Amino acid sequence: MRVGVIGLGDIAQKAYLPVIAAQPGVEPHLHTRTPATLQRTGDTWRVPRQHRHADLDSLLGAGLDAAFVHAPTEVHPELVTRLLQAKVPTYVDKPLAYDLTDARRLVALAREGGVSLAVGFNRRHAPGYVQCLDHPRDLVLLQKNRVGLPEEPRPMVYDDFIHVVDTLRFLAPEPYDRVDVRARVRDGLLHHVVLQLSGPSCTALGIMNRLSGSAEEILEVSGQDSKREVRNLAEVVDHKGQPSVRRRGDWVPVARQRGIEQAALAFLDAVRTGRTLDARDALLTHELCEQVVTSVLASAA
Structure with missing residues (x-):
């Protein structure tokens, strides 16, 4: 081949x-x-x-x-x-x-x-995120933050925040019927953006802060009095009573960990x-990103 x-x-x-x-x-x-x-x-x-x-x-x-x-x-x-x-x-x-x-x-x-x-969209294959598909997901929260990297809205959303957008779509257990966007833009640069997708019985919230205190990616899915947390695609923590932690094996390649x-x-x-x-499903993620960009630019006008 x-x-x-x-x-x-x-x-x-x-x-x-x-x-x-x-x-x-x-x-x-x-x-x-x-x-x-x-x-x-x-x-x-x-x-x-x-x-x-x-x-x-x-x-x-x-x-x-x-x-x-x-x-x-x-x-x-x-x-x-x-x-x-x-x-x-x-x-x-x-x-x-x-x-x-x-x-x-x-x-x-x-x-x-x-x-x-x-x-x-490699996060659809990342083991930690795939494991969240079998967990109750009344609320999905994904934060993907950076340090000192404010950027123009379109490249920031399409090159980076798109991972958050697609992962919310991947993990949402039902179709969403409402899209809300909040953002802060200063001097033409996007500092942070928040996307909320709402359905009849689920809310998915995505956050990116480009002026955070650390570079991090934290996913939480919760429901039925339990929560599963995935930190930096490497550490899975189940919360139901005492936390239970599962970490990436020492010999697991980063490319496999990240899907x-x-x-x-x-x-x-x-x-x-x-x-x-x-690629029609991937196109739906691009269309949602365009909604985010349009909302961000409108709020900055």
Whole structure:
């Protein structure tokens, strides 16, 4: 299986390449426009020189069976369009695009061509979060905070807060019928944002503070006098009487802890078996992100 890896930044090198390169029968093909990065990464992973590509035409000429896109968000629409037009099953880091129109076009292009398109919402595969699906979830609360990183609303929501948005959708036990957004914007920069999704018997609350005292991610799901807490995707604490703590094993890779390994392998398995993946559900997360952006910009006007 010839698998293209487009964009060789930190996320590709630390999380995805270790998974892709370890799979039997997978032949990685690397692409970046930065010659030094292409050489260094190719040497590190012992990728033959003929499988290192400085331009997209060369990569597509290799006859790819699948591709992973880890390039900056700004170039996702162009890259993903070319891959889908070439009938290459494609896994792309979230988001599909900063513009909802582009995201809709890409999902439609994939469906019309019968080509798999998957979006990298790895938290749907993270063991700690998956374990919350079997817990009562009258209230879902997810905080994903950063230190000293206020940012313009659109890139902050689509590049980072989108994880919170998608995880709330993943864990909410019922459809929501109300969306509320609160935010603080100063000098054009988004300091914090709060999203509340409400249904008849469940509330899901997502918070991101870019001026927090620490970088942290804390999930709590509660109901029926019990609570399950997941800290930084690594530590699961059940609260019912005395707290019970389960920590990530010392030898569990970070990519597995964060669900990246499972997401990548699920995509490759779909390619092997000829199953077409549909990104329509991922598009719903993008549409909700656009609601957040619109509300944030309106509140700052």
